[in-house]
Amino acid sequence: MRNVNQETVTQVFLDYCGPETPPRLRFLLEHLVRHLHDFVRETGLTHDEWRTAIELLTETGEITDAERNEFVLFSDVLGLSSLVDMINSRPDATSSSVLGPFHILGAPELAFGGDLRRDNDGATVIVSGQVRGADGAPLPGAAIELWQTADNGLYSNQDPSQPEYNLRARLAVNDDGRYAVTTVRPAPYTVPDDGPVGKLLHATGRHPWRPSHLHFIVSAPGHRTLVTELFPHDDPYLDEDAVFGVRDDLIMHYEEQDGSRPPPVGLEAGDRLTSPYYTVDFDFVLAAEA
Amino acid sequence: MRNVNQETVTQVFLDYCGPETPPRLRFLLEHLVRHLHDFVRETGLTHDEWRTAIELLTETGEITDAERNEFVLFSDVLGLSSLVDMINSRPDATSSSVLGPFHILGAPELAFGGDLRRDNDGATVIVSGQVRGADGAPLPGAAIELWQTADNGLYSNQDPSQPEYNLRARLAVNDDGRYAVTTVRPAPYTVPDDGPVGKLLHATGRHPWRPSHLHFIVSAPGHRTLVTELFPHDDPYLDEDAVFGVRDDLIMHYEEQDGSRPPPVGLEAGDRLTSPYYTVDFDFVLAAEA
Numbered sequence: 001m002r003n004v005n006q007e008t009v010t011q012v013f014l015d016y017c018g019p020e021t022p023p024r025l026r027f028l029l030e031h032l033v034r035h036l037h038d039f040v041r042e043t044g045l046t047h048d049e050w051r052t053a054i055e056l057l058t059e060t061g062e063i064t065d066a067e068r069n070e071f072v073l074f075s076d077v078l079g080l081s082s083l084v085d086m087i088n089s090r091p092d093a094t095s096s097s098v099l100g101p102f103h104i105l106g107a108p109e110l111a112f113g114g115d116l117r118r119d120n121d122g123a124t125v126i127v128s129g130q131v132r133g134a135d136g137a138p139l140p141g142a143a144i145e146l147w148q149t150a151d152n153g154l155y156s157n158q159d160p161s162q163p164e165y166n167l168r169a170r171l172a173v174n175d176d177g178r179y180a181v182t183t184v185r186p187a188p189y190t191v192p193d194d195g196p197v198g199k200l201l202h203a204t205g206r207h208p209w210r211p212s213h214l215h216f217i218v219s220a221p222g223h224r225t226l227v228t229e230l231f232p233h234d235d236p237y238l239d240e241d242a243v244f245g246v247r248d249d250l251i252m253h254y255e256e257q258d259g260s261r262p263p264p265v266g267l268e269a270g271d272r273l274t275s276p277y278y279t280v281d282f283d284f285v286l287a288a289e290a
Numbered sequence: 291m292r293n294v295n296q297e298t299v300t301q302v303f304l305d306y307c308g309p310e311t312p313p314r315l316r317f318l319l320e321h322l323v324r325h326l327h328d329f330v331r332e333t334g335l336t337h338d339e340w341r342t343a344i345e346l347l348t349e350t351g352e353i354t355d356a357e358r359n360e361f362v363l364f365s366d367v368l369g370l371s372s373l374v375d376m377i378n379s380r381p382d383a384t385s386s387s388v389l390g391p392f393h394i395l396g397a398p399e400l401a402f403g404g405d406l407r408r409d410n411d412g413a414t415v416i417v418s419g420q421v422r423g424a425d426g427a428p429l430p431g432a433a434i435e436l437w438q439t440a441d442n443g444l445y446s447n448q449d450p451s452q453p454e455y456n457l458r459a460r461l462a463v464n465d466d467g468r469y470a471v472t473t474v475r476p477a478p479y480t481v482p483d484d485g486p487v488g489k490l491l492h493a494t495g496r497h498p499w500r501p502s503h504l505h506f507i508v509s510a511p512g513h514r515t516l517v518t519e520l521f522p523h524d525d526p527y528l529d530e531d532a533v534f535g536v537r538d539d540l541i542m543h544y545e546e547q548d549g550s551r552p553p554p555v556g557l558e559a560g561d562r563l564t565s566p567y568y569t570v571d572f573d574f575v576l577a578a579e580a
Binding site: 054058069083087088203 | 373
């Protein structure tokens with residue numbers, strides 16, 4: 001009697017893994033292979049379906065390059081990237097959310113209250129708040145990176161018509177751990193749907209839209225770095241984000257200001273704000289490092 | 291309350307799939323995404339582990355080309371390809387086994403009893419048998435393709451020193467559905483382990499060897515085409531095939547012949563056989579088409 005049949009193959013795979021297998025790798029492989037084998041057995045996967053899957057993976061490899069990773073996009077639209085974010089979020093901290101493919105290093109530093117708008121179209125919004133530890137203490141040593149789309153729904157590294165580092169900055173934090181920046185409202189946009197991921201979206205009647213959002217990376221000594229996004233409360237795609245990035249605690253509220261109240265103190269754009277403009281108040285809470 | 295958290299994300303994914311989703315695709319996606327999400331939740335997959343997986347998939351795409359599909363090889367060494375073969379095998383027919391990447395079209399036809407050895411090194415083996423339906427009736431209309439490694443463990447399309455179509459043929463079947471061919475014993479060989487699949491094998495202490503085997507595709511009008519492999523009973527890798535291809539009913543027995551019995555009738559090589567040589571008798575049973 002040979003060792004492999006459809007009931008034994010999973011155990012045979014596990015038995016192949018030798019004693020030198022790192023324990024965490026063995027654990028991951030055991031769970032991965034059990035799930036993949038169960039998937040094949042439960043669905044009665046046909047040879048044609050297997051070939052279609054191989055072709056889709058092959059195409060995914062072909063379209064992937066330094067600028068576009070279609071494997072990440074598959075992970076995103078299947079909810080895997082967001083699930084990894086959620087299970088690694090700390091309940092005592094602001095939720096994390098997808099990093100996405102548009103972050104770049106080297107954005108310039110912007111002083112507290114600085115103005116990122118330059119020649120960008122779009123409604124003005126002043127975003128401000130505080131960075132705190134889970135114990136409530138302000139974190140004046142915090143560093144914040146912000147990046148977002150222009151009014152056309154494109155990031156600066158997707159759009160040659162935008163200046164380098166347009167709508168990207170490292171935001172200075174003041175002695176109270178507070179930040180403030182004047183910018184424009186970001187726009188909803190679509191994930192690329194001209195490749196294998198697009199085939200899946202089209203076959204299942206899904207749209208490729210993401211709600212508009214601001215990206216942040218917030219870090220502070222002794223604390224877990226937070227990669228997250230904020231979404232406006234009135235975005236039409238909040239409950240149908242193509243990549244499942246929205247969380248309950250990541251909603252920001254645009255408060256329309258009609259000019260009857262003076263703009264917040266210390267803003268670079270203070271005397272150049274025209275009504276109406278919007279304000280957003282959002283505090284980030286970082287968990288202590290393990 | 292927004293809709294996505296780690297408990298709801300799987301259902302949200304399913305709810306995204308619109309009414310135009312083909313029912314079988316919906317079924318496959320539901321099972322696939324439930325298993326992938328459960329995998330992430332059960333293992334508490336970290337961001338670093340997720341990144342490692344994305345990098346491995348990206349490398350797998352990079353090394354894949356028209357000659358080598360590393361996604362297929364991953365499917366093979368994880369036991370997925372063989373599991374698909376097994377669940378699609380019919381209990382009333384010979385088991386199927388991996389097609390592998392070395393099959394090519396256009397091999398020449400060889401008459402009943404023909405000799406494939408030409409200048410190949412290796413022990414002589416006469417393989418013969420009958421093709422039958424599941425009802426026991428011989429199938430004289432059957433077509434058989436055979437391909438195998440030379441004595442150096444390489445297929446003709448891997449080895450420029452071999453003639454084109456070396457050790458490949460379409461075998462004619464006689465009026466009783468019988469076939470017979472003189473060839474050399476194939477050799478064990480390794481799957482490619484210089485890429486991402488090799489990383490997995492090395493990390494888990496696995497060797498890349500396959501037991502020696504003969505590849506067959508057997509077809510006949512009104513019957514399901516059989517893609518399979520035969521493995522000699524004395525191969526040292528029978529219970530540790532890197533791609534899980536061995537089945538109980540795919541074992542062939544090399545019977546050593548010392549020349550005391552005359553060779554089978556009707557062999558092209560009949561009077562040029564030198565002792566010792568081997569015989570293998572193996573019958574193929576095809577299931578009726580659904």
